[in-house]
Amino acid sequence: MQSQVITLAQRPSGLLQTADFTAGTMELPELGAGQVLVASRYLSIDPYQRGLLDEVPFVGQPVPIGGVVAGRGIGEVLESRTEAFKPGDLVAGELGWRSHSVHATYAVQPVVRGMHPVTWQLGVLGTPGSTAWLALRRIAEPKSGEVVVVSSAAGTVGAAAGQIAKAMGCKVIGIAGGPRKGDLICTALGFDAAIDHRPAERLPLAVGEKCPGGVDIYFDNVGGRMLDIVLQAMKPQGRIVVCGYLSGYEPGQPYPGLANAKLISFHRLKVQGFSVRDHVADHAAAAQALHALADAGKLRQIDTLCDGLASAPGALVGLLRGSMVGKVIVACR
Amino acid sequence: MQSQVITLAQRPSGLLQTADFTAGTMELPELGAGQVLVASRYLSIDPYQRGLLDEVPFVGQPVPIGGVVAGRGIGEVLESRTEAFKPGDLVAGELGWRSHSVHATYAVQPVVRGMHPVTWQLGVLGTPGSTAWLALRRIAEPKSGEVVVVSSAAGTVGAAAGQIAKAMGCKVIGIAGGPRKGDLICTALGFDAAIDHRPAERLPLAVGEKCPGGVDIYFDNVGGRMLDIVLQAMKPQGRIVVCGYLSGYEPGQPYPGLANAKLISFHRLKVQGFSVRDHVADHAAAAQALHALADAGKLRQIDTLCDGLASAPGALVGLLRGSMVGKVIVACR
Numbered sequence: 001m002q003s004q005v006i007t008l009a010q011r012p013s014g015l016l017q018t019a020d021f022t023a024g025t026m027e028l029p030e031l032g033a034g035q036v037l038v039a040s041r042y043l044s045i046d047p048y049q050r051g052l053l054d055e056v057p058f059v060g061q062p063v064p065i066g067g068v069v070a071g072r073g074i075g076e077v078l079e080s081r082t083e084a085f086k087p088g089d090l091v092a093g094e095l096g097w098r099s100h101s102v103h104a105t106y107a108v109q110p111v112v113r114g115m116h117p118v119t120w121q122l123g124v125l126g127t128p129g130s131t132a133w134l135a136l137r138r139i140a141e142p143k144s145g146e147v148v149v150v151s152s153a154a155g156t157v158g159a160a161a162g163q164i165a166k167a168m169g170c171k172v173i174g175i176a177g178g179p180r181k182g183d184l185i186c187t188a189l190g191f192d193a194a195i196d197h198r199p200a201e202r203l204p205l206a207v208g209e210k211c212p213g214g215v216d217i218y219f220d221n222v223g224g225r226m227l228d229i230v231l232q233a234m235k236p237q238g239r240i241v242v243c244g245y246l247s248g249y250e251p252g253q254p255y256p257g258l259a260n261a262k263l264i265s266f267h268r269l270k271v272q273g274f275s276v277r278d279h280v281a282d283h284a285a286a287a288q289a290l291h292a293l294a295d296a297g298k299l300r301q302i303d304t305l306c307d308g309l310a311s312a313p314g315a316l317v318g319l320l321r322g323s324m325v326g327k328v329i330v331a332c333r
Numbered sequence: 334m335q336s337q338v339i340t341l342a343q344r345p346s347g348l349l350q351t352a353d354f355t356a357g358t359m360e361l362p363e364l365g366a367g368q369v370l371v372a373s374r375y376l377s378i379d380p381y382q383r384g385l386l387d388e389v390p391f392v393g394q395p396v397p398i399g400g401v402v403a404g405r406g407i408g409e410v411l412e413s414r415t416e417a418f419k420p421g422d423l424v425a426g427e428l429g430w431r432s433h434s435v436h437a438t439y440a441v442q443p444v445v446r447g448m449h450p451v452t453w454q455l456g457v458l459g460t461p462g463s464t465a466w467l468a469l470r471r472i473a474e475p476k477s478g479e480v481v482v483v484s485s486a487a488g489t490v491g492a493a494a495g496q497i498a499k500a501m502g503c504k505v506i507g508i509a510g511g512p513r514k515g516d517l518i519c520t521a522l523g524f525d526a527a528i529d530h531r532p533a534e535r536l537p538l539a540v541g542e543k544c545p546g547g548v549d550i551y552f553d554n555v556g557g558r559m560l561d562i563v564l565q566a567m568k569p570q571g572r573i574v575v576c577g578y579l580s581g582y583e584p585g586q587p588y589p590g591l592a593n594a595k596l597i598s599f600h601r602l603k604v605q606g607f608s609v610r611d612h613v614a615d616h617a618a619a620a621q622a623l624h625a626l627a628d629a630g631k632l633r634q635i636d637t638l639c640d641g642l643a644s645a646p647g648a649l650v651g652l653l654r655g656s657m658v659g660k661v662i663v664a665c666r
Contacts, residue, residue: 058599223595248595257590262556262581266391268606273598
């Protein structure tokens with residue numbers, strides 16, 4: 001059987017381009033005992049995938065040139081040679097940018113259809129949600145009444161982090177690009193306020209206006225200049241979760257460096273990087289907490305659906321450029 | 334009664350100069366009920382004192398222009414109007430740069446003469462020792478076999494941190510300026526190796542040579558360029574204690590910023606500032622642990638004694654320029 005695939009045509013040089021990818025087909029292996037044939041339905045587009053395209057990723061294994069781009073997704077079982085799954089079941093796993101794929105039973109997880117859209121299991125109820133929940137609990141330890149600033153607040157992890165902090169009783173301010181994203185996180189996700197990070201020169205003033213008493217927790221997905229600016233607004237003993245570093249995923253004009261690093265000493269700040277991959281044993285507890293929040297109406301997801309496998313390269317490029325909102329998903333038929 | 338004093342003549346502009354201070358005399362108040370008259374014996378010279386000379390210190394209250402320079406010390410009780418102390422007793426407290434001073438009973442602590450020199454109570458057995466011990470325990474959490482790098486390793490806090498980490502079973506490498514300090518920390522304090530931070534261009538290579546497998550813990554007292562260089566050598570999930578920021582205490586040519594900050598994200602590092610002032614409740618436990626280490630011969634102090642109150646300004650300037658070794662103390666008669 002043939003699968004439609006998107007492969008890496010060349011290592012990106014400079015900013016990622018859709019021309020760095022090629023669409024094609026690939027012959028699938030015969031279905032073996034204990035395996036399932038899966039048709040992709042929803043492919044998750046996430047910032048970390050940019051790293052996988054480099055020769056030396058900052059996380060995970062590199063995608064070889066000519067290889068299928070790696071990524072998580074939800075698919076439907078078409079054929080099964082295992083008792084664990086039957087045709088029509090939904091499963092989640094490392095599907096990659098493929099229309100169809102063959103997996104061992106242990107390599108996919110059942111997706112239970114519940115009261116929330118299944119796409120949430122790629123976002124607020126999945127790995128990005130666990131990332132936000134565990135990073136807050138393990139590093140930031142928010143207390144009710146504290147002021148929390150979240151960058152890339154309209155992105156999947158940022159939106160989850162803001163809603164979780166809000167549910168913990170914090171005042172939550174989101175940084176996002178442009179008024180549309182800012183409106184959305186306030187009206188749809190319950191953020192207390194939004195800050196537009198453009199123009200960059202105005203950002204220090206805007207942070208000061210929205211957080212006049214300073215910032216207790218900065219949940220950062222961006223790094224670079226934005227991190228340097230929020231550093232200046234941190235209260236003594238504040239905590240900064242460096243959950244992502246969007247500003248550093250692509251070459252270009254790197255920010256020269258954190259000029260305000262001495263405030264880490266003077267204000268006894270904690271600045272800590274986080275990857276959910278270091279906390280596999282805690283995923284189940286995180287998922288349980290996230291479901292409870294979602295069931296209580298305190299955690300929701302804004303989906304941006306892109307149409308068809310061929311849209312995947314453009315979706316990732318758009319995500320990295322800041323032109324996408326919420327959870328970016330490629331819907332396959 | 335008259336006291337010899339050193340006061341702040343002017344706010345330092347640029348690097349600290351001995352001309353920023355003036356020697357003089359001051360009339361002491363009559364000894365009241367519950368008070369003691371103390372003759373200074375040993376005055377502690379510490380980097381944080383530089384901050385107290387600024388209009389807005391990074392820690393503590395500013396010394397006013399014309400005011401006595403603040404600082405800890407050990408003195409001998411000359412007269413007592415309290416049952417708590419009798420003439421001849423040694424006490425420790427905020428004596429300031431004065432030959433004599435009057436204190437309420439509650440403002441000074443008894444100094445018990447034990448098996449170690451009393452000067453150690455201003456260093457490894459006092460606040461600097463507690464700083465090192467608590468910062469290691471609360472932030473770095475060293476495990477046996479881990480590689481620990483300490484900057485300003487011949488300084489009071491650095492020397493204590495290295496010895497404590499060594500006692501915890503770590504491999505300890507100290508960064509210090511010049512071969513004499515390097516020899517001293519290895520031969521007298523048991524460090525496994527020393528790195529000369531001069532010339533700065535060679536430092537990255539030297540760190541790589543001494544720590545070929547990377548660094549688990551960086552106990553930093555310097556910040557700036559040195560922090561940026563060691564950041565590059567950190568292992569995943571490494572911990573950096575920013576216990577001081579010597580490179581940022583004085584104006585001058587500030588280091589442009591931490592260019593390697595994105596490694597905090599990529600390697601999931603913890604970078605945390607520490608001040609012992611946030612941990613007052615833990616001082617007693619720390620002191621007990623430090624005494625046990627010293628009694629076991631695992632913690633010692635190298636004293637650099639400067640002669641007479643008039644030497645205090647030069648001692649502080651020398652400390653900031655890196656020309657002093659170990660615990661810098663002004664001995665008064």
